Amino acid sequence: MQITIKKTLNRRQFIRDISLLSAGFALMPKNIFAESSQTITRPIPSSGERIPVIGMGTSRTFDVGNDPAAMAQLGQVLQVFFDNGGALIDSSPMYGSAEKVVGELLKTIHNKKKLFAATKVWIDEKQNGIEQMQESMRLMGVAVMDLMQIHNLRDWKIHLPTLKQWKQEGKIRYIGITTSHGRSHAELMQIMRTEDLDFVQFTYNLGNRAVEDSLLPLAADRGIATLINRPFQRGALFRDVKGKALPEWTKEFDCQSWGQFFLKFAVSHPAVTCVIPATSKVHHMADNMAAGFGRLPDAEMRNRMIRYFESV
Numbered sequence: 114m115q116i117t118i119k120k121t122l123n124r125r126q127f128i129r130d131i132s133l134l135s136a137g138f139a140l141m142p143k144n145i146f147a148e149s150s151q152t153i154t155r156p157i158p159s160s161g162e163r164i165p166v167i168g169m170g171t172s173r174t175f176d177v178g179n180d181p182a183a184m185a186q187l188g189q190v191l192q193v194f195f196d197n198g199g200a201l202i203d204s205s206p207m208y209g210s211a212e213k214v215v216g217e218l219l220k221t222i223h224n225k226k227k228l229f230a231a232t233k234v235w236i237d238e239k240q241n242g243i244e245q246m247q248e249s250m251r252l253m254g255v256a257v258m259d260l261m262q263i264h265n266l267r268d269w270k271i272h273l274p275t276l277k278q279w280k281q282e283g284k285i286r287y288i289g290i291t292t293s294h295g296r297s298h299a300e301l302m303q304i305m306r307t308e309d310l311d312f313v314q315f316t317y318n319l320g321n322r323a324v325e326d327s328l329l330p331l332a333a334d335r336g337i338a339t340l341i342n343r344p345f346q347r348g349a350l351f352r353d354v355k356g357k358a359l360p361e362w363t364k365e366f367d368c369q370s371w372g373q374f375f376l377k378f379a380v381s382h383p384a385v386t387c388v389i390p391a392t393s394k395v396h397h398m399a400d401n402m403a404a405g406f407g408r409l410p411d412a413e414m415r416n417r418m419i420r421y422f423e424s425v
């Protein structure tokens with residue numbers, strides 16, 4: 114079944130269509146919100162530049178080599194991302210062919226002007242880092258990388274001076290550092306306290322909230338933008354709520370699916386700048402992008418979400 118998207122489609126209609134999508138209907142969403150509603154954005158503290166709160170990851174999902182069927186599907190995933198106000202794409206040389214796949218597919222996307230390209234350096238030693246970063250930019254097809262991050266703190270003392278120099282030279286626009294799974298938080302916090310960073314990336318989701326008492330307040334205090342990885346705990350959160358109905362009160366913050374529930378929870382933390390869910394599916398991308406529109410839960414509602422999630 115093909116769903117026709119009217120130009121004046123409003124958010125409520127969109128959410129109905131998303132329900133159809135989730136039920137497995139084929140669709141190529143286009144410009145779903147464009148004329149009715151604005152993507153939620155947050156400022157990068159070091160510059161004031163605003164980016165949409167929903168970005169996308171590419172770990173595993175975009176590591177498809179040259180598989181034509183997978184490439185065609187991911188081309189649609191990427192198109193839905195840009196059609197619905199997406200900008201930030203996070204990759205890494207650690208993710209196999211993902212940087213190359215992103216670069217190839219971006220050539221086919223017509224409305225990618227807002228692209229905010231982010232990748233990482235993930236290797237030991239200075240010269241290896243330089244060569245890896247040059248290769249990442251070539252593969253992703255960008256002359257300037259918006260955000261270059263040090264992946265999992267790897268050889269960070271060596272790479273940070275290169276990143277600072279590249280930023281001065283205009284080869285990259287922002288500097289970041291990443292971790293995940295709750296690893297290396299003590300060392301990361303020490304780096305955040307002493308170094309001049311634009312971004313920090315780590316894991317935060319309803320099943321893993323440890324950073325609420327540590328990294329998130331520190332990032333806010335130091336004026337560092339935050340990228341949130343594993344917002345679905347790599348999909349595990351969906352298994353936790355399998356067979357459970359979404360509560361009626363989620364309508365109060367324009368939430369129509371568990372995916373939106375998890376994303377709106379992460380996004381609504383005041384110290385969060387952008388959340389980067391990964392998907393290989395068109396209807397999941399449409400679902401995820403919907404979390405970047407409408408109302409967000411307030412502090413009281415966030416507590417209710419935590420209580421509900423912990424009770425199911």
Ligand SMILES: NC(=O)c1ccc[n+]([C@@H]2O[C@H](COP(=O)([O-])OP(=O)(O)OC[C@H]3O[C@@H](n4cnc5c(N)ncnc54)[C@H](OP(=O)(O)O)[C@@H]3O)[C@@H](O)[C@H]2O)c1
Nearest residue numbers: 170171172291293342343344345346347372390391392393
């Ligand atoms: N140290 C680091 O720097 C680091 C570490 C981890 C992650 N990251 C970054 O963060 C990104 C996100 O983390 P992640 O990929 O580990 O995990 P994630 O985004 O928490 O979860 C991805 C999983 O959720 C599923 N999914 C996505 N949207 C869905 C929806 N609306 N409904 C149901 N299922 C959905 C995906 O399956 P489908 O394909 O079937 O949709 C996939 O299996 C990564 O891709 C990467 O860019 C960075």
